[in-house]
Amino acid sequence: MELSVKPITQPARLAELAYNSLKDFILSSDLEQDQKLDERALADQLGVSRTPLREAVHRLALEGFVRVEPRKGIFINYRPKEEIVEILYVRAALESMAARLACKYITPKNVRDLRTSFQQFDPDTVEQHTADFALANVVFHEKVLDLSRSSKLIEFASNIRDQIRLVRIFTIRAGGRARNALLEHLSIIEALEQRDPDLSARRMREHILGLARHVEEGARFPWEKQE
Amino acid sequence: MELSVKPITQPARLAELAYNSLKDFILSSDLEQDQKLDERALADQLGVSRTPLREAVHRLALEGFVRVEPRKGIFINYRPKEEIVEILYVRAALESMAARLACKYITPKNVRDLRTSFQQFDPDTVEQHTADFALANVVFHEKVLDLSRSSKLIEFASNIRDQIRLVRIFTIRAGGRARNALLEHLSIIEALEQRDPDLSARRMREHILGLARHVEEGARFPWEKQE
């Protein structure tokens, strides 16, 4: 028999670790818009030199989490409402394509899986379990993406999802949205079950655009100035 | 009157310049898959030190143009056919959403503009002018994206477009594709003129998915091994 040798996992680079730490830090802390960071201070705190830290920061800058202004500073870049809406448009585009593709591959077992995630919720009481529901939400969208079997689609979508991670929590909580979201999810699952690409895509698109509309019209985010 | 003061162009960073140079280099040269690059040599050629060059390289790595293997080297990362097809799926998703949004804003003048770009072409003779047509092609897709007025959509789409810049040339050239593309473009313009979001989106999607199918089935790329 052949020996199954370990695939060898190459040692992580400090830049990679710094990137993850920084990202977690930015997403978990509720800092103010335009909070200023400092290369040297961050490098010290993380115990690395500026070089790997800079790589991490620039990556975060490309992804839009921070803004680097030469000789000024590094600033956390929370997104104004308008940008969040635009990001949701992109999500709508990607995920409705995912739903369309998913119809080609989805199996009855997949459908059952999707349904079970939501069995514990009821439209009339879901508003009281927003935390659990928000999680089920994320999982649902991820599952649909996986069913598309398109790694590029998955890659782009998850990239975008991070960028508005904070948003999800607040939008779900906002009045009435959870009930609608639950019903919409169930109707998307139905469309997938029927393997109807156009219908699935449309429902997914409308679901996310509905969220966008919700954000546009009413949602308040903690990092925006209260009026 | 007010003086039109210079917008102040902040001095370009070497890293930025290096990024552009490198990207052009990679896209313009028909190098072999897995061609090896070298940080120090590149830095010398560009006349900068390794630091800004590394930033450029890592950015290219994030975008998938190159692959960095620690202590091995930097490798040009041409994409296998399957990946190109997947990228086209993402493009289809983004641009069909753009077409949908464009319907909200498009004016008769916009429609005329779009049409003029293609006036010089005829379905029966377009195969003889593939170079010009390819350019008109790019411009068309860009214009539709602009009409969507969604900067995020534009940003993501142009990001993706670069990644398959080479593909366009070869796919257009491949037999029969130009004629179809021209007809499809014209029908997309019609749908936009009618301001029909669903129809516009569908035609744009089918147009790009058709290209994907074309790539999947027949197209050969110079960097793939001939069989």
Place this chain on the structure above:
DNA sequence: ATAACGAATCTGGTATACCACATGTCCAGA
């Protein structure tokens, strides 16, 4: 008291030296 100047300082950008690991080469021993 106020405004203008300038030095000290802060900050990201850049250059460079050094490190550790991977690979290639060459020689010694079987």
Place this chain on the structure above:
DNA sequence: TCTGGACATGTGGTATACCAGATTCGTTAT
């Protein structure tokens, strides 16, 4: 001739020193 291993070399990763623009704040001249 073939095998191993030591050493030289190549490579990206990291740390650090220095640069120049931007900012801050105190001093000075009016």
